[in-house]
Amino acid sequence: MRKIKIIIPLCLMLAGMVACRKDLVQDPTNAVPVEQAFSTVNDFEMAALGVYFEMVHSSEYLGAQDDPIAWMLTPDLLADNLISQQTGRGSQRTFGNWQYSASNTSGMFADAYSIIRAANGILEHIDNLGQAPERANYEGEALAARAMVHFDLLRVYAKPVSGPRADPGAPGVPYVMTTDLKDAPDRGTVKGTYDNIVADLIKAAELINEKNGVGRLNKAAVYGLLSRVYLYGGAWQQCIDAATACLAVSADPGSRTVFPDIWKDATEAGVIFKIKIMSQDRLGGQPILIGNGYSQSSGNEIVSEWVVSHSLALLYDTTDIRTAAYLLKTKYSGADYIAVAKYRGRGGGEAANLVDVKYLRVAEVLLNRAEAYAITGNEASALGDLDALRSNRYAGFSAGTETGQALKDAIDKERRLELAFEGDRWFTLKRKGLPVARDAFGDFADGTGTPYFVRDLPAGDNRWLIPIPLEYINANPNLVQNPGY
Numbered sequence: 353m354r355k356i357k358i359i360i361p362l363c364l365m366l367a368g369m370v371a372c373r374k375d376l377v378q379d380p381t382n383a384v385p386v387e388q389a390f391s392t393v394n395d396f397e398m399a400a401l402g403v404y405f406e407m408v409h410s411s412e413y414l415g416a417q418d419d420p421i422a423w424m425l426t427p428d429l430l431a432d433n434l435i436s437q438q439t440g441r442g443s444q445r446t447f448g449n450w451q452y453s454a455s456n457t458s459g460m461f462a463d464a465y466s467i468i469r470a471a472n473g474i475l476e477h478i479d480n481l482g483q484a485p486e487r488a489n490y491e492g493e494a495l496a497a498r499a500m501v502h503f504d505l506l507r508v509y510a511k512p513v514s515g516p517r518a519d520p521g522a523p524g525v526p527y528v529m530t531t532d533l534k535d536a537p538d539r540g541t542v543k544g545t546y547d548n549i550v551a552d553l554i555k556a557a558e559l560i561n562e563k564n565g566v567g568r569l570n571k572a573a574v575y576g577l578l579s580r581v582y583l584y585g586g587a588w589q590q591c592i593d594a595a596t597a598c599l600a601v602s603a604d605p606g607s608r609t610v611f612p613d614i615w616k617d618a619t620e621a622g623v624i625f626k627i628k629i630m631s632q633d634r635l636g637g638q639p640i641l642i643g644n645g646y647s648q649s650s651g652n653e654i655v656s657e658w659v660v661s662h663s664l665a666l667l668y669d670t671t672d673i674r675t676a677a678y679l680l681k682t683k684y685s686g687a688d689y690i691a692v693a694k695y696r697g698r699g700g701g702e703a704a705n706l707v708d709v710k711y712l713r714v715a716e717v718l719l720n721r722a723e724a725y726a727i728t729g730n731e732a733s734a735l736g737d738l739d740a741l742r743s744n745r746y747a748g749f750s751a752g753t754e755t756g757q758a759l760k761d762a763i764d765k766e767r768r769l770e771l772a773f774e775g776d777r778w779f780t781l782k783r784k785g786l787p788v789a790r791d792a793f794g795d796f797a798d799g800t801g802t803p804y805f806v807r808d809l810p811a812g813d814n815r816w817l818i819p820i821p822l823e824y825i826n827a828n829p830n831l832v833q834n835p836g837y
Contacts, residue, residue, distance in 0.1 A: 390477035396490045403470045403497050404567060407627050409635055410463030413501070424709060425645045425658070427778035432790045433768070434658040434692075438802045439685055443645065443657045449806045450815045454837045458821035460508065464501045465528060471498040472531050492560030496569045496577065499552035502527055503581055506545050507779050508818050509834065513546045514586030516785030517812055520546075523832055538830040539820075546585055553578045562601075566620060567628035567708075572601040576624045576712045579720040584783050588724040595721035598624065605715040607744050608673045615677055615694045617708050624717070627709040631702055643695030643705030646773075647682075654682040660690040660772075662793035667769060671747040674769060681797055688797035692773050710774065715741055719767045726760050738763055741770065787811045 389395055407413070428434045429448045436445050446452060474494040481487040502525065511519040524545030526537035539545075557574045564570045578594035606614055606622030613619040633640045647656035660679055668675040680693035697704045718737045725734035735752055738759070743749045754762045768777060781788060788809040794801030809815060814836030825831050 390474070390480050393481065393484055393486050396474060396478075396481060396486065399470070399474050400490050400493050400568075403467060403474070403494065404627070406463075406467045406470045407497075408629060408633055408640060410466050413460050413463035413467065413504075424642070424773075424775045427775045428773050429658055431777040431781055431788050432661055433664050433772050433777050435661045435790075435793075435795050435804060436802075437656040437659045437684075437689055437795050439687075440647075440655055440657040445805075448658075448804075450809055452815075452818060454819040454822035454825065454833065457818050458823055461505070461821050461824060464505050467501045468498050468528050469531050471495070471501075472529060475529075476531060488559040489561045489564070492556040492558070492574070493564070493569050495552045495556035496560060496574050498529075499549045499556065499581075500569075500577055502545065502552075503549050503577075503584075506542070506549070507584070507782070509820060510539075510542050510545065511817065512783045512785070513542050513584060515783050517782070517816075518542075518586075523834070526831070536828045536830050539832060546581070549581055550578070550585070553581065557597075567626060569625055572598050573625040573712055576717045579717050580712070583720045583724065584779075588728045591724040592721055592728070595717045595724070598717050599714070599721070602714060603718070603740070605713070605718060605741050605744050608747065611673050611744070612677045614710065615696075615707065616698050618698070622714045623710050623712075624714060625712040627711055629706060629708050631706060639703050639706060641703060641705035642707055642709055643692075643697060646692040646695055647705075649704050650684070653684045654680075654691055655684050656682070656689055656691045658692070659795055660692060661791065662690075662797075662799035663791040664768070664772065665690050665797075667765070669746065671749075672745055672769070673747075674745055678772060687801070689795065690797045694773050713774075715770050716776075719763060719770065722763050723760070723767075726763060731755055731759055734759060734763065738766060741766060745770075782816055785811050 390399065426444070426447060429436075429444060430450070434448075436442070436448050446456065471494040474490055475498070478487060478491050478494075481490070505525040506513075510524050511517065511522045513520055520541060520543035522542050523539035524542045526539055527545050527548045528535065528537060553574055556569075557571060557578065560569065560571050560574055562571050575594045575598035579591050579598060582588075582591035582594055602622075602624070604622060606619070610619045610621045614622060629640050629642060631639065646658055647654050649655075665679060668679060676693075678693055680691045680696065682689050682691045695705060695707055697706050718741050722734045722737035722741075725731070725737065735754065738754075739749075739752050742752065752759075752762065764780075767780060771777070778788075790804045790807040792803055792807070793799035794803045814834065817834040817836075819834050819837035820831060825833050
């Protein structure tokens with residue numbers, strides 16, 4: 353079999369501006385032009401792996417190290433789950449204070465479109481596979497990845513598609529379906545972007561394999577993503593249907609016995625799709641340490657950038673397995689803090705903060721369906737999903753009896769507790785049209801210390817929309833900026 357070097361320009365070039373260039377090297381022995389690179393099944397396998405390579409090595413999209421606008425870290429510090437530890441380096445405090453501008457938000461935008469362009473390279477050449485049995489799966493993977501990343505962009509840069517603050521006709525994000533470097537797309541509308549995401553995921557669900565191995569998208573992951581997208585779109589029955597299709601494969605959110613091992617990569621229980629980070633993966637010559645955005649080691653102590661807000665810490669019950677799995681009481685320079693434990697690493701001699709990113713879990717899909725059931729009046733089913741999660745989190749749990757608003761509140765509470773530090777909180781408040789109302793506590797473990805510098809962000813404030821990066825606005829006359837920037 354011939355060996356190839358695939359060279360694919362992966363960054364979005366708006367109006368011909370070269371934002372960056374990333375060469376995906378699969379094998380250094382030969383080089384062929386892109387138009388000849390997609391010839392065999394092996395070529396497409398390498399290109400599919402290249403999409404995940406981009407997810408791992410796109411630092412500001414994934415959140416490697418401590419870059420801004422990372423989907424995993426930033427949504428919690430923009431909201432009320434995290435507070436800046438004053439003895440840290442001050443990373444991302446401008447975002448925690450909602451002081452971002454169009455000059456400091458380029459990373460996620462560029463990195464996200466790198467992943468999208470990698471997926472588009474597969475889709476543009478998929479006909480080269482003819483009727484090969486592998487064709488459907490590669491097309492499905494590429495469509496799912498393209499939709500997934502566009503949805504993250506939509507949540508960051510655009511208004512909600514449903515809910516009290518919805519504006520379906522407002523600018524969305526460019527839905528890029530080409531690798532053409534001369535393409536200068538406009539933003540379209542929120543609804544138009546959303547519809548493209550749904551269409552790609554529906555088609556992907558028809559094509560993709562049931563199983564593709566850990567670290568790759570599969571049919572359950574696509575249906576799980578659809579449940580997330582439909583929830584944000586207010587399509588309640590479609591959310592229920594997609595979640596049900598996903599949970600038909602696995603409805604186990606991870607028992608209390610194995611739950612702590614999820615965060616050490618010692619089990620795949622309850623994980624639908626994760627982005628694998630290997631010890632040999634490097635970014636700028638350094639290991640990709642996802643947990644560095646939260647804290648680092650300093651001698652025998654841990655110095656955190658962001659610690660758990662006191663009000664959130666108080667919500668975790670002593671019988672809740674998540675208390676020990678998520679929260680880590682630490683001491684630094686004589687003061688006690690509550691650090692985020694989820695990303696402290698695998699242990700076993702590997703580097704601290706080296707761990708896979710759990711992008712989609714069974715627990716979220718259960719909560720998505722529970723919320724949709726509650727809103728559509730099927731309270732028995734909503735409570736059943738809620739208890740399926742709670743029975744695997746609380747010791748000695750007794751079945752719930754909540755109804756009406758109390759049931760909806762209980763679902764919201766479990767969503768915050770379960771998905772804390774997984775990139776959900778900001779987006780949940782945004783889609784529900786709720787303000788950020790931070791507490792008056794400080795950064796120490798007992799609630800004393802330095803409080804938030806800025807505490808409140810009203811619903812509807814322009815800062816709920818992250819500004820489109822200025823360099824892209826300047827390069828592409830078809831892009832419009834978000835209001836207030």
